[in-house]
Structure formats: C-alpha cells, structure tokens
Amino acid sequence: MASSLATSPAAAPAGVRKSRRVLPGFKLTLGFTLFYLSVIVLIPLSGLFAKTLTMDWRHFVDAVSSPRVMASYRLTFGASFLAALINTFFGLIIAWILVRYDFFGKKLIDSLVDLPFALPTAVAGISLTALLASNGWVGSLLEPYGIALAFNPNGVVIALTFIGLPFVVRTVQPVLEDCEQELEEAAMCLGASAWQTFSHVVFPTIAPALLTGFAMAFARGVGEYGSVIFIAGNMPMVSEITPLVIIGKLEQYDYAGATAVASVLLMASFVLLLVINGLQSWQRQRLGAQT
Amino acid sequence: MSSMAHTGRRSPARAEPSAVRWVLLSLALGFIFLFLLLPLAAVFVEAFRKGWGGYLAAFAEPEALSAIQLTLITAVIAVPCNLVFGVAAAWAIAKFDFPGKSALTTLIDLPFSVSPVVAGLVYVLMFGAHGWFGPWLMAHDIKIIFALPGMVLATTFVTFPFVARELLPLMQSQGTDEEQASMVLGASGWQTFWHVTLPNIRWGLLYGVILCNARAMGEFGAVSVVSGHIRGQTNTVPLHIEILYNEYQSVAAFAVATLLTLLALVTLVVKSLVEWQFERQQQAAKRLSPERPSHNEER
Numbered sequence: 001m002a003s004s005l006a007t008s009p010a011a012a013p014a015g016v017r018k019s020r021r022v023l024p025g026f027k028l029t030l031g032f033t034l035f036y037l038s039v040i041v042l043i044p045l046s047g048l049f050a051k052t053l054t055m056d057w058r059h060f061v062d063a064v065s066s067p068r069v070m071a072s073y074r075l076t077f078g079a080s081f082l083a084a085l086i087n088t089f090f091g092l093i094i095a096w097i098l099v100r101y102d103f104f105g106k107k108l109i110d111s112l113v114d115l116p117f118a119l120p121t122a123v124a125g126i127s128l129t130a131l132l133a134s135n136g137w138v139g140s141l142l143e144p145y146g147i148a149l150a151f152n153p154n155g156v157v158i159a160l161t162f163i164g165l166p167f168v169v170r171t172v173q174p175v176l177e178d179c180e181q182e183l184e185e186a187a188m189c190l191g192a193s194a195w196q197t198f199s200h201v202v203f204p205t206i207a208p209a210l211l212t213g214f215a216m217a218f219a220r221g222v223g224e225y226g227s228v229i230f231i232a233g234n235m236p237m238v239s240e241i242t243p244l245v246i247i248g249k250l251e252q253y254d255y256a257g258a259t260a261v262a263s264v265l266l267m268a269s270f271v272l273l274l275v276i277n278g279l280q281s282w283q284r285q286r287l288g289a290q291t
Numbered sequence: 292m293s294s295m296a297h298t299g300r301r302s303p304a305r306a307e308p309s310a311v312r313w314v315l316l317s318l319a320l321g322f323i324f325l326f327l328l329l330p331l332a333a334v335f336v337e338a339f340r341k342g343w344g345g346y347l348a349a350f351a352e353p354e355a356l357s358a359i360q361l362t363l364i365t366a367v368i369a370v371p372c373n374l375v376f377g378v379a380a381a382w383a384i385a386k387f388d389f390p391g392k393s394a395l396t397t398l399i400d401l402p403f404s405v406s407p408v409v410a411g412l413v414y415v416l417m418f419g420a421h422g423w424f425g426p427w428l429m430a431h432d433i434k435i436i437f438a439l440p441g442m443v444l445a446t447t448f449v450t451f452p453f454v455a456r457e458l459l460p461l462m463q464s465q466g467t468d469e470e471q472a473s474m475v476l477g478a479s480g481w482q483t484f485w486h487v488t489l490p491n492i493r494w495g496l497l498y499g500v501i502l503c504n505a506r507a508m509g510e511f512g513a514v515s516v517v518s519g520h521i522r523g524q525t526n527t528v529p530l531h532i533e534i535l536y537n538e539y540q541s542v543a544a545f546a547v548a549t550l551l552t553l554l555a556l557v558t559l560v561v562k563s564l565v566e567w568q569f570e571r572q573q574q575a576a577k578r579l580s581p582e583r584p585s586h587n588e589e590r
Contacts, residue, residue, distance in 0.1 A: 023386050023387070023467060023470050023471065023474060023480075023483070024474075024480035024483075025382060025383075025480050025484075026383060026386075026387045026389075028379075029379040029380070029382045029383040030383040030387070030389070032375075032376070032379045033376065033379050033380040033383050033384075033395070033399075034395075036372075036376045036379075037376075037380075037395075037398060037399065040444070040447055040448055040451060041398070041401055041402055041448060041451060042398070043417075044413035044414060044416075044417055044448070045401075045405070045413055047413060047416050047417050047422075047423060048409070048412065048413045048416055050423075051416050090318070090319065090322045093315050093318050093319045093322075094319045094322065094323065096315060096319075097315055097316055097319045097320075101312065101315075101316065103316065107563070109320070109323060110563075111559045111560070111562065111563045112323065112327050112328075112559065113323075113327070114559055114562060115327050115331065115555065115559065116327075117502070118502065118505050118506075118554075118555035118556075118558040118559055118562075119331075119509070119551070119552060119555040120505075120508070120509025120510070120511060120529050120548075120551045120555070121509070121511050121512070121529075122509070122511040122529040122530075122532050122533055122548075122551075123334060123509070123529075123532065123548040123551050123552055123555075124330060126532065126536050126544060126545065126548060127330040127331075127333045127334045127337075127545075127548070128330055130333050130337050130541070130545075131329055131330060131333050136333075137329065137333065138325075138329070161326065162326050162327075162330065165326060165327070194307050194308070194311070219404050222406070223404070223405065223406025223407065223408070223409070224406070224512075225406065225407055225408050225511070225512035225515075226407070226511035226512050226515075226529070230533075230536065243406050243407075243408035243409075243512065244408075246408050246409070246412060247408060247515070247516065250412065250415070250516065255415075255416070255419075255421055258412060259412070259416060262406075262408070262409045262412050262413075265406055265408075265409055266405060266406075266409055269404040269405050269406065269409075270404075272404060273397065273400070273401065273404045276404075277397055
C-alpha cells in the first residue's frame with residue numbers, strides 16, 4: 001500500500017517541496033489523523049455545542065448562572081488559581097534545586113515529580129483524604145489547632161495542588177538548564193548581588209516558562225474531578241466543584257442543564273488552551289532571540 | 292551545552308550563600324515530602340492496616356476481579372488505537388510541511404484541556420438514550436452508553452494525545468535525512484519506517500504507550516459519566532475503588548488502589564529509563580558527528 005503512495009511525489013510541485021515529498025505516506029497518515037481526530041474528538045465536542053444551540057437563551061442563562069452553579073465557578077476557578085499559585089512558587093524552587101544543586105537522591109526526586117501525572121486521580125483523592133481527615137497522619141496533628149483541611153474548600157486547593165505539581169517544574173526545568181552561565185557571571189562581575197542577578201537576569205529568562213506552567217496547572221485544576229470529589233465534602237454552595245455540578249445534573253436527567261454548564265467549562269478550557277499556546281510561542285521567541 | 296552547565300563545574304556566579312541553599316532545599320524537599328511521598332506511603336499503609344489477610348481479601352471479591360478484567364479490556368482497545376494514531380499523526384506532522392499544521396497540533400492537544408467529566412458527557416449526548424444517535428441505536432439494540440463501547444470511547448478521548456505528544460518533538464528533532472537516504476537507497480515506505488524511523492523513536496514510543504496505558508487504566512471522571520456504575524458489569528478499577536471507599540471499606544479500597552499505584556510507579560521507572568537511554572543516544576550522536584546540531588528545546 002505504501003509503494004503505491006510512493007509514486008505520488010511525481011505529482012508534487014517542483015522545488016523545495018519535492019525533496020520533502022520523497023517520503024511516502026503523507027496522504028495516508030494525514031488522512032487517518034484527520035479522520036480519527038474528527039471521530040474521537042471534534043464531532044463529539046461539536047455535538048455538545050450543537051446541543052447548547054438548541055436550547056433557548058433564557059433556559060441557558062438560568063442553567064449557567066443559578067446561585068449554586070455560580071458558587072461552583074467561584075470555588076473551581078478560585079481553588080485552581082490558588083493551587084496554581086502555590087505550584088508556581090514551589091515548582092520554581094523544585095526546578096531550581098533539581099538543576100542547580102547536587103544532593104543525595106536527586107535522580108529519585110526528579111522522577112517522583114511526575115507522580116501526579118501517572119497516579120490515577122481517584123487514588124490520589126482517597127489517599128489525600130486519608131491523610132487529611134481528622135484521624136489521618138496530618139489531619140490529627142492539625143485538629144487540636146482547629147485547622148480542618150479535608151471536607152471543605154481547603155481540601156479542594158490541596159488536591160488541585162497535588163494534581164498540578166509537575167506542570168511548573170517540567171516547564172521551568174529545561175529553560176533553567178539552558179540558562180547561559182556567562183550572563184550570570186557578567187552580572188556578578190558588574191557588581192550585582194546574587195538576588196539582583198536572579199531578579200534581573202535569570203527571572204526574565206524563565207518568566208514565560210513560569211507563566212506557561214501556571215496556566216497549565218490552572219487549566220488542569222479547572223477540569224479536575226477524580227481527586228477532588230473525595231476530599232471536598234461536596235456541599236452545595238460551599239465545596240461543590242463545577243464538574244460535580246454537571247454530574248449532579250446528569251444524575252437528575254437534566255441533560256440540557258448539564259450541557260449548558262459543560263459548554264461554559266469547555267469554553268474556559270478553549271480560552272486557556274489559546275493562552276497556553278500564546279505563552280509557548282512567546283517563550284520560543286524569547287529563547288530564539290537569546291541564542 | 293546544557294549538560295555542561297548543570298553538572299560539574301559550579302561558577303561563583305551560581306553559588307548562593309549556604310543559608311539560601313539550605314532554605315531552598317528544605318522548602319523543596321519538604322513540599323515533595325508532604326505532597327508526594329506522604330500520599331504515596333498512605334496508600335500502602337492503609338491497604339495493609341489489617342495485614343496481608345485483609346489486603347488479599349479485597350481481591351477475592353468477584354466484583355474486584357471483574358473490575359480488573361474490564362479495565363484491562365478497555366486499555367487493550369484504547370491504547371493500541373491511540374498508538375496507531377500517535378505514530379500516524381507524528382509522521383504526517385513531523386515529516387511533511389502543509390498548511391494548518393500548527394492548528395492540527397493544537398487540536399491534537401485539545402483533549403488534555405477538556406475536563407474528563409465533559410469528555411464523558413459529550414459521548415452521552417451522542418449515544419445516550421436522549422442523544423443524537425440514541426433512538427437509532429435503541430432501535431437496533433446497540434448499547435454504547437452504560438456499556439463497554441462508551442467506556443472505551445471515553446478512555447480513548449482522555450488518553451488521545453499521549454503517544455502523539457511524546458513522538459512529535461522527537462521526530463521533529465530527527466528531521467527526514469535518514470528516511471530520505473533510505474528511500475534513495477531503494478527501500479520501500481514500510482521498510483523505511485520499520486528499519487529507520489522506528490528504531491529512532493522506540494524509546495519515546497515506549498514511554499508514550501506506557502503513560503497512555505497508565506492513564507487509560509486510571510481514568511475516573513470520564514468513565515464514571517458513561518459507565519452507569521453497574522456492579523460486576525461496567526465498573527473499572529477506579530470506579531470500584533470509589534464504591535468501596537464510599538461504603539467505608541477503606542482497607543479494600545486502598546488494597547485495590549495499590550495496583551494502580553504500582554502501575555504508576557512502574558510508569559515512572561520506565562520514564563526514567565527512557566530518558567537515560569535518550570541522553571546516552573544523544574551523547575553518542577554528539578561524539579560521532581560533532582558538526583551536526585541537535586534541536587530539542589521542547590520535550
């Protein structure tokens with residue numbers, strides 16, 4: 001089948017193109033890619049928007065802006081923002097020590113950072129809950145001080161912090177590795193302090209990566225479901241996240257309501273995806289301009 | 292150049308005061324201890340709270356076995372589909388130029404940013420009783436939602452980009468020189484792919500598949516929406532864990548969870564091995580042809 005496609009370069013336009021089209025399989029692989037993408041992702045997603053369009057406007061607005069749904073937006077976006085902020089701070093420090101310092105067990109820690117990518121969210125959820133519940137290892141230490149971290153919005157922030165942990169580390173780490181030593185040495189020679197060198201030389205270089213990592217952690221947090229529902233307590237108006245609102249509506253056979261809220265969440269995902277893409281191309285430009 | 296900078300010689304410009312180093316190290320390690328090591332340890336401690344007997348009892352349940360079976364079946368269908376797609380997409384995008392290439396790359400990443408719950412919902416809207424194809428499916432007695440096909444579809448959606456994401460930067464950095472040489476020397480397209488491209492990408496491919504598999508077996512939100520939670524029939528391992536946990540069978544829930552945790556740990560080990568292999572290849576390539584630049588700024 002590939003040999004029949006190998007004859008297609010003859011039909012390709014002459015010049016630069018031609019040399020690239022020596023390789024076969026372009027039509028086959030691109031065709032399959034587009035077909036599979038459409039069947040699995042694009043058609044189902046557009047089905048959701050088509051369903052939203054069949055609703056009348058009043059119903060849609062009612063569904064997406066009822067007090068309970070609004071409270072869930074505040075929690076979902078607020079907790080994701082906080083968790084992403086925590087991850088940006090600690091992620092930068094973790095990336096820093098992994099790149100700049102040598103210490104015992106560094107390789108192990110480096111691979112462990114990806115744990116939240118690999119660990120199923122439900123397992124993370126029950127494990128964090130077991131730790132933070134009032135009889136857990138951490139929860140029992142904090143209970144005498146009146147601090148409760150599980151079954152309230154604090155739990156949501158903690159679960160989302162766990163889920164988003166690798167993003168900032170993994171975006172900042174490679175940039176920090178490629179940071180040019182000469183620039184920092186020049187700054188030191190010109191009399192800058194270590195802090196000045198960091199804030200004026202290193203930080204501007206890693207800022208785009210840091211922002212990208214923040215946006216990725218935030219985006220992941222907004223959609224997260226599995227790890228949160230165990231630890232949140234799921235009280236309407238207080239600790240109920242938006243994905244759970246969608247599930248709740250589905251369980252009551254309110255398909256229109258579920259679809260409406262889902263379309264809001266989906267739009268937020270699209271916007272975040274565009275923002276992340278923009279940040280990444282900014283980062284590439286910055287790196288390209290430097291080297 | 293990067294490998295020189297972060298190992299070996301440390302310039303005075305990069306030596307912070309030792310107090311700063313100490314604070315940064317303890318902040319980072321403390322955070323990792325609290326957020327990664329403690330949850331990991333908790334899974335095993337909770338699972339063995341009643342000793343080996345209690346641990347093994349969780350797997351004697353027929354429901355646990357059927358959940359494991361269903362999870363395996365789902366992964367065995369979803370992962371190869373995404374593997375073939377990932378290779379095809381990476382070949383088309385990395386080896387050829389065409390308009391709309393970056394848009395296509397973005398669309399492939401799309402499932403990463405969609406909430407798993409929304410991913411499950413879109414299939415309910417397509418194939419559910421009230422969905423676009425619902426009445427037709429009902430008339431022909433085909434069940435997709437609350438049955439295996441729906442769970443496979445939802446899992447495929449959620450793990451859609453993994454293999455493509457691993458292969459794309461890898462194949463882009465390798466360019467097309469070797470494949471072109473092989474074609475010029477008279478190899479067929481398949482021979483070129485099989486003997487030239489595949490050996491070059493095998494480690495990235497392996498990692499992509501392993502990660503895809505870990506996510507496929509652990510997916511919760513999307514599968515939860517389409518499964519209908521029919522015990523012994525449409526419960527995967529993560530859903531089984533949820534049911535046990537909500538029924539206060541904590542030991543059993545964590546015992547089953549250790550399976551998925553071990554899978555996650557294996558995934559991390561494979562990832563480290565793959566990166567180690569890749570670095571070795573990179574260094575070997577550098578030693579062989581110093582004039583050939585290597586482009587891999589993104590992973």
